[in-house]
Amino acid sequence: MGRKVILDVDTGTDDAVAIMFAALHPELDLLGVTTVNGNVPLENTTDNTLRVLDWIGCPDVPVHPGVPHPIALFGFPGGRHFDTDDEHDPHGTALPIPAPRTAARDTGAVEYLVETLRATTEPITLVPVGPLSNIATALAVDPTVAGAVDELVVMGGGHTVTNVTASAEFNIWADPEAANVVLSADFTRRTLVTLDATHRALVPQRTCDALDALGTPAGTAAARFIARRIGAYEQTAVGAAPVHDVVCTAYLVAPEVISTQHLPVVVETASPLTVGRTVIDTRPHAKAEPNAHVALDADAQLLNDLLLATFAREAAS
Template sequence: MWVSALAQNGDPVARKIILDVDTGTDDAVAIMFAALHPELDLIGVTTVNGNVPLARTTDNTLRVLDWIGRSDIPVFPGLARPIARRGFPASRHFGRDSDDDPHGSALPIPEPSSKAQDTGAVEFLVETLRSTTEQLTLVPVGPMSNIATALAVDPSLTEAVDEVVAMGGGHAVANVTASAEFNIWADPEAAALVLSAGFGRLTLVPLDATHQALVTEEDCAALDALGTPAGVAASRFVSRRIAAYRTAVEGGNAAPVHDVVCTAYLVRPDLLTTRHLPVEVDTASPLTIGRTVIDTRPGSSLDPNAHVAFGADARLLTELLLGTFGAVSG
């Protein structure tokens, strides 16, 4: 786990991270948190096909960064399809822009004026990790196609990474199928490659944890009342999620905002309760494709490869969102 260093003036040194996204509503909140928190240095954002097709993912990412005044952060378009599978449905199991869709197509903020980089995501990852003089943190919160492809180019890239914090999977909770979570299901071969790559530390944040860190309608009102671009946008994005979950899944006045749990964990590791366990991805069975098989048996003979989050502190997450998004003037 990354331990904060101190600069000569005693202030903490910002943790350098690369965020890999398929930007819908929860990715958007994660991007804003990573771009605005003073203890994080977001050196680049890579985009991937997932919640929406790649072009829309990239456009949404640029919208978010422009909206909060961080168009200085470069955006690198990545893979438009899984590494092995054909015909991946970008709109998955709900109709795009329907009431049960928590993302929509274009995020409801102005179109971007900034442009994506000409360099692709995989090239950026390989070049950056090969040349860095200090370890970086990778935060994939969508399908892991970009990360897996970079590792296929150069497996030694793991040595330049202090931690991977990935949103994906589920043990007792699933969403896109009866046994699989969307990010892993969308490119199971990529997830399997990343989990077996041998990173020094890999933290997996599955639905079991994110469904414990719900953001409520009351929280949305507090975010909106901040009056900052990030607060207003976060309120808007999460409100859409609450409406969709009320229609399609859970009911009530709250919803998970999966991806921001990963970026918030970077500054407050106590947000999550984890266990070091063996995790594998099913890439074969028609019934359970994309399932994360998390071995919780005390006597398992398998070597643990992931710190799996089973618990999350909802109140702490909300405090982190309000503190981070309220500290930036509009």
């Protein structure tokens, strides 16, 4: 089998594309998916994840529900979510594919992560593409599990590009204290795929059309999800949109899809104006030790090619 991967998701449209990519690419072995509060509440991220795996014929990939709120609530007991209307929401509460036939596992995400990482005899790549609440909580239970991870690939943060506030990217803003824990943990390698990179890897309408023409479940669903994103982003990127989370899974099989620099990164957790900001020190003589390989650029053509090649595949029987 290929590279062993656990995805941690808050499934909206871009997470869904990342899940399908990880489940279908022959070089990846998707061990399990953990869900977290984020784009939508936990019950919806879990339902959407099950929908996706059922739709593409991968119902045996286990789904484990996780943390329903930030690790430090600070007035957000129901979690933090995008405050958008339906017309400009790139996700929607329920993905536009049939309701799931399968159910989530009884074992919660944190327990699954700790038990799996403790027991593994092979390195596992951990790919959180939502708020980092599950990962931080697992580290609080057992900090040594970081040693079982060959690479942590995070979709989050931004240097010059933000979205949920003038200072912050959503995944980090939604649980900045968790992000702080994860950036301080003892992972062997930490890769941070920022909005700067994902906004350089836009997926245009012509790729949606080509995905739909594949006639596969994944191609049909990806076209549907990305078209929704294009509609939501039409004011800023005419005819194209970023599909943030799939850049992380594409990187696992084609590292050249992003360009990284080894840099110091810290998360602002206190200031009301800049909470959730990833402070990325790009100065050539920064005094702080680098703690992340930060992606600030990406190859759009390669990403689009990878999507088409991967979603042409049917799930293995």
